Amino acid sequence: MRHRFHAICPYFAMFPETFVEKYLVFSKPGDLVFDPFSGRGTTGFQSLLSGRRAISSDLSAVAACISRAKMQAPPQRDIVMRLAELSDGFCEVDDAAHDDEFYKACFAHHTLRQLTYLRATLNWQNDIRDGFIAALILGRLHGESHKSSRYFSNRMPRTIATKPDYSVRWWSKYGYVAPERDVFQILKTEISYRFDTGRPEAVGEVVQADARQANGAFAHYKNEVKLVITSPPYLDTTHFAEDQWLRNWFLGGQARARKMPRGDDRHTSKAQYWKFLGEAWGGMKELLARESVVVVRIGGSKIDFEEAKNGVLNSLAAGLERDVSLRSASESEIIGGQLRSFRPSAAGTKREYDIVVNVN
Structure with a gap:
């Protein structure tokens, strides 16, 4: 496997x-x-x-x-505990993305607030638990959300991100709307799924x-x-x-x-x-x-x-x-x-x- x-x-x-x-x-x-x-x-x-x-x-x-x-990769239990800490501590943070046309079109309102909180909070360079969670977010940050509920963004390729202005025009032309996604719930599922083959x-x-x-x-x-x-x-x-x-x-x-x-x-x-x-x-x-x-x-x-x-x-x-x-x-x-x-x-x-x- x-x-x-x-x-x-x-x-x-x-x-x-x-x-x-x-x-x-x-x-x-x-x-x-x-x-x-x-x-x-x-x-x-x-x-x-x-x-x-x-x-x-x-x-x-x-x-x-x-x-x-x-x-x-740290032990699964350490990541699960860290994610619970992050979820319990969730709060809105100031981020310019909240008022940016691209980000408002790319992510649903609450999804964007969760992402900007995690962006401001995760110490991905120095904490291996945070680094693992950040890597999971990178993998789910954008993708074919109309095909999979595991992606956070409006429709976008999963391997690269299309440019902001082009994306907004394309979404507007076809009436695509950012899906409602609970970042913490998806991450919880992702952790369980990824560790199914061990560490x-x-x-x-x-x-x-x-x-x-x-x-x-x-x-x-x-x-x-x-x-x-x-x-x-x-x-x-x-x-x-x-x-x-x-x-x-x-x-x-x-x-x-x-x-x-x-x-x-x-x-x-x-x-x-x-x-x-x-x-x-x-x-x-x-x-x-x-x-x-x-x-x-x-x-x-x-x-x-x-x-x-x-x-x-x-x-x-x-x-x-x-x-x-x-x-x-x-x-x-x-x-x-x-x-x-x-x-x-x-x-x-x-x-x-x-x-x-x-x-x-």
């Missing part, structure tokens, strides 16, 4: 746990596995379930929150940090990483800060989506992209054991198979300053894809590539 922690929060451009399972054969129980682009924490969590040790990093607060919830005894370490800073963030694991399984941001595919803006808001970020400058997670220049990856691999070079394996799933509408192989190999050699050799490479078509699930005509990335590299 699939562990229910895996689906705590749907995430754009995520790989399944079967991808991790396939490549854990390059390690043995007790080995340290690292993911410098943690996303929703699949590599770290599946590694723990398989008897490995695990560390993960991601620059995104959303990714760090979700990954930490899976890899450092791993082992815990991992998650740091919110740029991949290029991993050597310093995990200095106490120097030369210990035997296996890296990761998927860097795809070339010119998504901008996580923009796409996850509503979840970022809940974690304390901006109340409105802002147009972001094109940064490291959405390069349009191939040269800049491979340079960034070289720097990212350099950020973990002090962590790798003498003989290790790096598994990279990569994609991008402008990258073909040969370029993916050469780009990963060359960037690893440059960043790690070690001998690297190709162990295997494969390609697959992205069937459906989350982007095309709500934008059927979107071009986007059609293929992705799995590159396995020996590091000596």
